Amino acid sequence: xxxxxxxxxxxxxxxxxxxxxxxxxxxxxxxxxxxxxxxxxxxxxxxxxxxxxxxxxxxxxxxxxxxxxxxxxxxxxxxxxxxxxxxxxxxxxxxxxxxxxxxxxxxxxxxxxxxxxxxxxxxxxxxxxxxxxxxxxxxxxxxxxxxxxxxxxxxxxxxxxxxxxxxxxxxxxxxxxxxxxxxxxxxxxxxxxxxxxxxxxxxxxxxxxxxxxxxxxxxxxxxxxxxxxxxxxxxxxxxxxxxxxxxxxxxxxxxxxxxxxxxxxxxxxxxxxxxxxxxxxxxxxxxxxxxxxx
Amino acid sequence: xxxxxxxxxxxxxxxxxxxxxxxxxxxxxxxxxxxxxxxxxxxxxxxxxxxxxxxxxxxxxxxxxxxxxxxxxxxxxxxxxxxxxxxxxxxxxxxxxxxxxxxxxxxxxxxxxxxxxxxxxxxxxxxxxxxxxxxxxxxxxxxxxxxxxxxxxxxxxxxxxxxxxxxxxxxxxxxxxxxxxxxxxxxxxxxxxxxxxxxxxxxxxxxxxxxxxxxxxxxxxxxxxxxxxxxxxxxxxxxxxxxxxxxxxxxxxxxxxxxxxxxxxxxxxxxxxxxxxxxxxxxxxxxxxxxxxx
Numbered sequence: 199x200x201x202x203x204x205x206x207x208x209x210x211x212x213x214x215x216x217x218x219x220x221x222x223x224x225x226x227x228x229x230x231x232x233x234x235x236x237x238x239x240x241x242x243x244x245x246x247x248x249x250x251x252x253x254x255x256x257x258x259x260x261x262x263x264x265x266x267x268x269x270x271x272x273x274x275x276x277x278x279x280x281x282x283x284x285x286x287x288x289x290x291x292x293x294x295x296x297x298x299x300x301x302x303x304x305x306x307x308x309x310x311x312x313x314x315x316x317x318x319x320x321x322x323x324x325x326x327x328x329x330x331x332x333x334x335x336x337x338x339x340x341x342x343x344x345x346x347x348x349x350x351x352x353x354x355x356x357x358x359x360x361x362x363x364x365x366x367x368x369x370x371x372x373x374x375x376x377x378x379x380x381x382x383x384x385x386x387x388x389x390x391x392x393x394x395x396x397x398x399x400x401x402x403x404x405x406x407x408x409x410x411x412x413x414x415x416x417x418x419x420x421x422x423x424x425x426x427x428x429x430x431x432x433x434x435x436x437x438x439x440x441x442x443x444x445x446x447x448x449x450x451x452x453x454x455x456x457x458x459x460x461x462x463x464x465x466x467x468x469x470x471x472x473x474x475x476x477x478x479x480x481x482x483x484x485x486x487x488x489x490x491x492x
Numbered sequence: 493x494x495x496x497x498x499x500x501x502x503x504x505x506x507x508x509x510x511x512x513x514x515x516x517x518x519x520x521x522x523x524x525x526x527x528x529x530x531x532x533x534x535x536x537x538x539x540x541x542x543x544x545x546x547x548x549x550x551x552x553x554x555x556x557x558x559x560x561x562x563x564x565x566x567x568x569x570x571x572x573x574x575x576x577x578x579x580x581x582x583x584x585x586x587x588x589x590x591x592x593x594x595x596x597x598x599x600x601x602x603x604x605x606x607x608x609x610x611x612x613x614x615x616x617x618x619x620x621x622x623x624x625x626x627x628x629x630x631x632x633x634x635x636x637x638x639x640x641x642x643x644x645x646x647x648x649x650x651x652x653x654x655x656x657x658x659x660x661x662x663x664x665x666x667x668x669x670x671x672x673x674x675x676x677x678x679x680x681x682x683x684x685x686x687x688x689x690x691x692x693x694x695x696x697x698x699x700x701x702x703x704x705x706x707x708x709x710x711x712x713x714x715x716x717x718x719x720x721x722x723x724x725x726x727x728x729x730x731x732x733x734x735x736x737x738x739x740x741x742x743x744x745x746x747x748x749x750x751x752x753x754x755x756x757x758x759x760x761x762x763x764x765x766x767x768x769x770x771x772x773x774x775x776x777x778x779x780x781x782x783x784x785x786x
Contacts, residue, residue, distance in 0.1 A: 373579075380715075414784075415712070418709070420676045447786075489707045
C-alpha cells in the first residue's frame with residue numbers, strides 16, 4: 199500500500215540544451231518526484247495521462263513499487279517543450295499543451311486516503327487543496343509550486359500553503375511570491391503563513407531551510423557535466439519527503455534530496471536516475487559530508 | 493613590522509542603493525582588505541592616494557596597527573560612483589575617475605620586502621606582477637581581480653595568476669575568464685595555471701574552494717538587511733589571508749572571511765566593520781557552524 203501520495207503531472211517533454219536535443223520523452227513533476235521518493239518509500243501517484251501515452255511507458259515505475267492506481271487516462275497527454283541556454287540554469291518554455299490536464303478532476307483511490315505523507319508537486323493549487331482535503335489524517339504535507347501559479351492563482355496558492363506543513367519553492371519564486379529580493383525575509387513571510395518549515399531551492403547553489411528556530415544551508419553537489427536540469431526540483435521534493443517520512447530529520451533529508459537531484463541533472467529525463475542505486479546515493483552523500491566540513 | 497602586504501586601491505566612493513545614498517566616502521580594495529585582515533594580522537598597504545584625501549581620513553587604519561608607509565600621495569584621488577539595483581547583487585558602475593591610479597608606480601618600503609604573505613587585491617595585473625617580483629621570499633601569494641582586467645589585460649592577468657598560490661575571483665569572473673558557465677570546469681582551468689587553490693566567491697550563495705584533492709562549500713551567512721555590498725569581496729580576501737597566514741586552514745579561513753564580509757554588507761562603506769569586535773566575529777562563526785551541521 200502506498201504510504202506517500204504524490205500529486206503532480208505526467209508529461210511528454212521535448213528538450214533542447216546547448217549540446218543536445220530529445221523529443222517526446224516521459225517527464226512531469228509526479229513522475230520525477232515519485233521515482234526519486236521510491237528510493238526511500240512507497241509512493242502512489244495522483245495524476246492524469248493521455249491515451250497517446252502507452253501504459254508500457256510507465257511500467258518501470260511499477261517495478262519500483264510505485265502505485266499507479268491514482269492515474270487517470272483521458273484525452274491527449276500534457277506536453278511541454280523547453281530549452282536551456284548556455285548556463286543551463288533556467289528553462290525557457292517554448293510551448294505548453296495542457297490537454298487532459300486542463301480539466302483534470304483527480305481520482306483518489308480509497309487506500310490513498312489513509313496515507314500519512316503527501317507531496318503536492320507543481321500543479322494547479324485548487325487541485326492541491328482538493329487532495330489535502332481528501333486525505334483523512336495526513337501527518338506531513340509538502341507543497342511545491344511554480345511562477346505560473348504565483349502569477350495566475352495567487353490567492354488559491356496562499357490558501358494551499360496555509361494548509362501545508364512544509365513549503366518548497368525556488369529562489370526566484372520566493373522573491374516573486376513575497377515581493378522581496380531578500381530570501382531571509384521571504385522565508386519569514388512563508389513561516390508567517392503557518393508552515394512549519396520552508397525550503398528555498400537555489401539550483402547549483404544548493405538550498406536553504408528556515409524554521410522558526412533554525413536555519414540550515416544545504417550545499418549543492420559540484421557537477422562538472424550538467425546534461426539536463428529538467429525534473430531536478432521535483433526529484434528534490436520527492437526524495438526529500440521520502441527520506442523525511444522515514445527519518446524525520448529535515449537537514450539529512452535535504453542533503454539526500456540534493457544528492458538525488460544532482461544525479462537527475464546528469465542525464466536527459468529520468469535516464470540517469472534509472473541507472474543509480476542506493477550505493478551511489480550513499481557514496482555521494484559521504485562526499486557531501488566531506489565538502490561541508492570545516 | 494607588517495607581516496602581510498596588501499596591494500590595492502584607495503578610493504573615494506559615491507554609492508546609491510534602492511534605500512539610501514552616500515557621497516564621497518572612503519573606499520578602495522586596499523582599505524577594505526587591510527581593515528578586514530587586521531582582525532588577524534599586521535597588514536601594510538601598498539597604494540596611492542590623492543592630495544584631496546586628507547591623511548586624517550586614514551588615521552583609523554593606523555590605530556588598527558596597519559602600516560600606511562607604502563601609500564604614496566600624488567595628484568587627485570581615484571573616485572568611483574556605483575549603484576545597486578533592487579536585488580543588491582551586482583554594482584553598476586556609473587563613473588570611474590582613475591586619476592592618480594592611472595600612472596601609479598608603487599613604492600615598496602624596504603621592510604615590506606621581507607613580508608611572507610601578500611594579498612594582491614583588484615588592481616592592474618602589471619602592478620600585481622611588479623609586487624610579486626619585489627618581495628624577497630613570499631610564502632603565500634593570494635590574487636584577486638575583476639572583469640575589467642579580464643577584458644583588457646588578459647595575458648598579463650594570466651601571467652600574474654601563474655605566479656600566485658591562491659586565486660580568488662567571483663563566479664561571473666570565473667565564467668568569463670575561462671569561457672565556461674560551469675564553475676567546476678573553471679576551477680580546474682585555474683588549477684591548471686598552477687595555483688594551489690582557487691576560491692570562487694558567489695555573494696549571498698557563499699563561496700567554493702577547489703584544490704587538486706578537495707572541494708569545500710562555504711555557506712553564505714543569511715543576511716536580512718543588506719545595506720551596501722561594496723567591499724565585501726575585498727574584505728573577504730583580506731580576512732581570508734589574515735586568518736590563513738596564522739592558522740593555515742583554508743576552510744576555516746574562508747568561513748571567517750565569509751563572516752567578516754557579511755558584517756561589511758550591513759553598513760555603508762566601512763561603517764559596520766568599524767563597529768565589530770572579535771567577539772562578534774566569533775559569535776557569527778559559531779552560527780555558521782550550526783547552520784552547516786547535518
